[in-house]
Amino acid sequence: MPSGPQVVARDQHCISRKDISDNALKVLYRLKNAGFEAYLVGGGVRDLLLGGHPKDFDIATNAHPEEVKELFRNSRLIGRRFRLVHVLYGREMIEVATFRAAPQDATHTQHQQSETGQLLKDNVYGNLNEDALRRDFTINALYYSIEDFSVRDFANGLNDLKARQIQLIGDPESRYREDPVRMLRALRFAAKLRFEIAPETAAPIYKLGDLLDHIPSARLFDESQKIFTSGHSEACWKLLQSYGLSAHLFPLIAAQASKGSSIYSEHLIRQAMCNTDERIQEGKHIAPSFLFAVLLWHPVNDKMKAFQNEGLPQVPALHKAAQAVLEQQTRIISIPRRFTTAMREMWELQFKLGRRHGTRAERLISHPRFRAAYDFLLLREQSGEIQPGLGEWWTQYQTADEEARKKLVSELSPNQPGAKKRRRPRKKPTKPQD
Ligand code: ATP
Ligand code: MG
Numbered sequence: 001m002p003s004g005p006q007v008v009a010r011d012q013h014c015i016s017r018k019d020i021s022d023n024a025l026k027v028l029y030r031l032k033n034a035g036f037e038a039y040l041v042g043g044g045v046r047d048l049l050l051g052g053h054p055k056d057f058d059i060a061t062n063a064h065p066e067e068v069k070e071l072f073r074n075s076r077l078i079g080r081r082f083r084l085v086h087v088l089y090g091r092e093m094i095e096v097a098t099f100r101a102a103p104q105d106a107t108h109t110q111h112q113q114s115e116t117g118q119l120l121k122d123n124v125y126g127n128l129n130e131d132a133l134r135r136d137f138t139i140n141a142l143y144y145s146i147e148d149f150s151v152r153d154f155a156n157g158l159n160d161l162k163a164r165q166i167q168l169i170g171d172p173e174s175r176y177r178e179d180p181v182r183m184l185r186a187l188r189f190a191a192k193l194r195f196e197i198a199p200e201t202a203a204p205i206y207k208l209g210d211l212l213d214h215i216p217s218a219r220l221f222d223e224s225q226k227i228f229t230s231g232h233s234e235a236c237w238k239l240l241q242s243y244g245l246s247a248h249l250f251p252l253i254a255a256q257a258s259k260g261s262s263i264y265s266e267h268l269i270r271q272a273m274c275n276t277d278e279r280i281q282e283g284k285h286i287a288p289s290f291l292f293a294v295l296l297w298h299p300v301n302d303k304m305k306a307f308q309n310e311g312l313p314q315v316p317a318l319h320k321a322a323q324a325v326l327e328q329q330t331r332i333i334s335i336p337r338r339f340t341t342a343m344r345e346m347w348e349l350q351f352k353l354g355r356r357h358g359t360r361a362e363r364l365i366s367h368p369r370f371r372a373a374y375d376f377l378l379l380r381e382q383s384g385e386i387q388p389g390l391g392e393w394w395t396q397y398q399t400a401d402e403e404a405r406k407k408l409v410s411e412l413s414p415n416q417p418g419a420k421k422r423r424r425p426r427k428k429p430t431k432p433q434d
């Protein structure tokens with residue numbers, strides 16, 4: 001590890017202040033004018049150096065959280081593991097973190113480690129150099145100075161950016177043990193940036209997946225959201241599978257591998273992720289619960305069938321299966337209730353979409369979850385799980401006028417589920433023979 005940073009002067013790199021959000025600049029300047037050091041760091045610097053548009057800006061400073069809070073009325077202190085300040089400007093949030101030291105460098109003993117080496121608290125303040133070395137990857141430890149507009153590289157991050165590789169700072173295995181979420185972050189960045197993971201950084205992941213079992217479910221929810229909304233969820237899912245981490249996040253899907261439905265499940269998940277990524281690239285809205293519903297569809301469906309085999313009718317079997325699957329999954333990833341409600345509705349609609357007689361189709365189409373359930377249905381057909389046909393019917397129905405809609409419904413076969421059963425004429429009771 002080099003002792004001092006490599007300093008790249010303003011005219012030797014491509015970061016210009018016009019690429020940095022006005023609010024991030026405001027925070028940097030106010031900290032500087034109050035006599036503190038202030039740097040842009042992390043994804044903001046990394047993505048700008050790669051010519052991309054950062055999705056958010058993080059700032060590092062030697063001001064302590066309370067001092068930062070004093071400077072910004074529109075700020076709040078957050079975090080238990082480490083205390084941070086969020087400065088809020090409308091919908092934009094700038095995260096300000098005080099320089100911290102890696103635990104082994106710290107002279108203080110405020111940090112605590114669990115039996116597996118996991119850091120429970122990581123709130124030891126440090127200087128800029130120490131702050132750089134406690135960060136996860138070399139490409140995330142680049143600092144843009146508001147003092148002289150240079151970029152400071154403490155961990156050879158610029159070289160790794162050029163080589164397009166993800167490399168942990170320090171000894172990979174102990175850095176993963178300190179915080180196993182770094183394994184997920186490595187895969188997410190590799191997928192997002194289309195970088196390789198350096199061999200020494202990649203190797204321990206295969207054997208350390210179990211460490212994810214100790215991560216609080218709320219943190220795994222945050223991390224899975226980052227993956228699903230990254231615009232690169234499909235590539236990331238592939239990596240999660242090949243490194244054996246998806247089985248720790250979604251054991252119910254892994255348990256399906258031996259079942260007949262697994263091939264459909266795999267297709268469904270891949271296609272849903274592909275579509276989601278495309279929508280994100282096009283700046284379109286995505287329902288955040290959609291991918292969770294897709295991921296857990298086959299486990300729910302298989303369980304539902306098992307309950308049906310035990311004699312339960314379809315609807316209660318579905319409810320019971322959904323309950324069981326969600327209970328198991330939310331112990332690992334705490335999917336919030338507003339998501340699980342939407343997921344249950346999407347699952348239930350998969351069966352309701354087949355029932356279109358009378359005024360049912362008209363009522364279904366105005367269901368708030370109709371659009372998501374329809375997309376879901378199309379994906380199930382594409383995956384080969386069910387025969388195509390119903391999706392196309394709904395495609396036509398949505399664009400049809402009133403007359404055409406009536407016609408579509410009237411043309412449905414009377415044998416379709418939900419059709420009114422024609423009453424058989426009652427048999428005349430036969431006269432008892434004397
Ligand atoms: P993006 O915001 O695009 O997901 P990012 O690199 O900015 O990527 P953040 O989660 O915003 O990621 O974190 C900001 C910075 O904080 C990171 O670049 C890294 O330097 C540091 N960091 C975040 N999480 C960890 C961690 N688990 N261990 C060590 N450093 C971390
Ligand atoms: Mg960031």
